[in-house]
Amino acid sequence: MHKRFRHKGTIIKVLQFLKKYWILELLSLLFALISVILTLYLPILTGDAVDLIVDKGLVDFQGILRILIKMGIVIVLTALAQWLMNTCNNRITYSVVRDIRRQAFDKLTTLPLKYVDSHPHGDIISRIVADVDQFSDGLLMGFTQFFSGIMTILGTLVFMVSINYKIALVVLLITPVSLFVAAFISKRSYAMFKLQSETRGELTAHIDEMIGNQKVVQAFGHEEEAADKFQEINKRLQSSSLKATFFSSITNPATRFVNGLVYAGVGITGALSAINGGISVGQLSAFLNYANQYTKPFNEISGVITELQNALTCAARVFALIEEETQTPDKDDAAVLEKAKGKVTLDHVYFSYRPDVKLIENLNLNVKPGQRIAIVGPTGCGKSTVINLLMRFYDVDQGSISVDDIDLRDMTRRSLRENYGMVLQETWLKNGTIRENILYGRPEATEEEMLRASKESYAHSFIKRLPEGYDTVITEDGGNLSQGQKQLLCIARVMLCMPPMLILDEATSSIDTRTEIRIQKAFAKMMEGRTSFIVAHRLSTIKEADLILVMKDGKIIEQGTHQSLLEKDGFYAQLYNSQFAVM
Known part of the structure; x- marks a missing residue:
């Protein structure tokens, strides 16, 4: 029941995207209707032509020629209607795909950073690229075959009933068997396609991870382990794909078997009726054509339903991304920080990435405009987290951070970030x-x-x-x-x-010593009159800072100038001396 409900929800979301193109949908249905009517008119013309062949030497060639001309016109018009229908369907499908991709990417730009940090990048890419492609294939097949198939079934029934309702009744009695077979298979194929889609996302994430870190993989001799993991995921993908393909592939032969029963039933009852004079040979010929045309859409619709299972599974993954909770939006009356003076205040700030793992607790700091603040401490003490909070990549759990006496939550993110210049250890x-x-x-x-x-x-x-x-x-x-x-x-x-404020997070970590000295001079010039936050492991680079904050376990345990902290002979002095200790 839960799966069905979720399925219906996905279909409703797809329909929301489709309603924008209702004119194209109506045109597609119109051309499909024209195509079906013309296609169903052909067996009547064929039957009429057969009835004009009475016996040897009794053939109405003039009448047959007129019918052949009609058939030629009907075939050309049918082909034109189908081409126009397919053109409309293609435009609808790829317009919807474009809209979904655009919305998914737009959502990606507004997602909180914690979502990107906590999800494999390859899986996110797979949702926006591969899953949307799979969805488009199913949607295109649905438009192309589903509606025309339904119309063909209804149309052939009308034509068959008009010729002989008794034979048409035989067709109707066997039809539920085909529907039962299609429904039975489609229910089981959804779970298989869902597993296939999830495993494909996992494989994409692994490949993305390996490509992005190939040097590290090779440096540590991890090639075999990486290949083994790839093989393991790939094997699971193979297994899930085979099962999904198996269930989808048995749909066609199963429905074809039922179609054979329909054709045989029509042939036997029609032949008996023709012998008894109930219908002409030409009408029997038309009836057999209709039997084929009636059963053919069941094969197509069965295939469409199976493909739609895959498409809806992929769509559900994309919609899950689109519906993720966005970052807290800027307030309607949020202030726009024009040219910041550089006064920054952290007041009783508490923050942790996970509720069960405490990180920053009761952090207080008052930074005057133009001050150079260095943040040092051991790995994992919260240095880069403070930077994330200053830039409002994350919001504080408790307390507040303000710039020029305006709480970060009361100003627009864009204006805040425009007032910061940021150089990170990880280049982009x-x-x-x-x-x-x-x-x-x-x-x-x-x-x-x-x-x-x-x-x-x-x-x-x-x-x-x-x-x-x-x-x-x-x-x-x-x-x-x-x-x-x-x-x-x-x-x-x-x-x-x-910008009026700077953040330098290990900004010179990958530069040689000679260039670093020159860069430090350039930074010194750039930092004049600008509030600057400098995160550094090499303590020799922060001697000139106005204030050095020494962090440990998310708290500031010491603060002061370089010289005053050395004279205290505390934790900072231990860190500094450890970098220059003689081995």
């Missing part, structure tokens, strides 16, 4: 030219401004050595650049924007 570059990547945060910047930012970040020299300079196309995530070069481009991107 898009597929495009060097110029496009530097201009990413400020597309309207002039060439001179871009060149100045590149020179100040010490990226200009290596860019000029590239084959096409600033027009060099780099692959996804800058795969053809070194890690240090990618980080210099990220720094240039922030320097071009020059």
